[in-house]
Amino acid sequence: MESIPSPVVAVKINEWYKHIKKFNVKESEKLREEIRKEIDVMEEDEQAVLYFQLMEFRHQLMLDYVQPSGEPLEKSDYLKAVEGQGKKMAGFLEYYFNFF
Incomplete structure (x- = not known):
C-alpha cells in the first residue's frame, strides 16, 4: 500500500x-x-502525529463538555500516557497543548 503524504493528513486534521x-x-x-x-x-x-494527538485531546475535551462524565480528564495524565508510549516527544506535545 502506498503511503499518504503527511501534508494531506495535516489538512484533514485542520478540518477536524x-x-x-x-x-x-x-x-x-x-x-x-x-x-x-x-x-x-x-x-x-x-x-503530524503530535498534531493528531493534540486534536485527539481537544476532541475529548469537546466530548467532555458536550456530554460530561463523572471523571474530568487531567492534562498531566494524558501527557504521561502519550509520552510513555516509547518515544520522548521533547516537550512538543506540551508546547502545542499550551499553544491552543
Missing part, C-alpha cells in the same frame, strides 16, 4: 479542528476515524 471548535460532534467523529486510518499508512512525520 474546525468541526471541534464548532462542537459539531457528528462530523468531528467521522473525520477522526478517517484520520486514524490514514495516520497508520502516512509517511513518517512526528509533527
Whole structure:
C-alpha cells in the first residue's frame, strides 16, 4: 500500500479542528476515524502525529463538555500516557497543548 503524504493528513486534521471548535460532534467523529486510518499508512512525520494527538485531546475535551462524565480528564495524565508510549516527544506535545 502506498503511503499518504503527511501534508494531506495535516489538512484533514485542520478540518477536524474546525468541526471541534464548532462542537459539531457528528462530523468531528467521522473525520477522526478517517484520520486514524490514514495516520497508520502516512509517511513518517512526528509533527503530524503530535498534531493528531493534540486534536485527539481537544476532541475529548469537546466530548467532555458536550456530554460530561463523572471523571474530568487531567492534562498531566494524558501527557504521561502519550509520552510513555516509547518515544520522548521533547516537550512538543506540551508546547502545542499550551499553544491552543
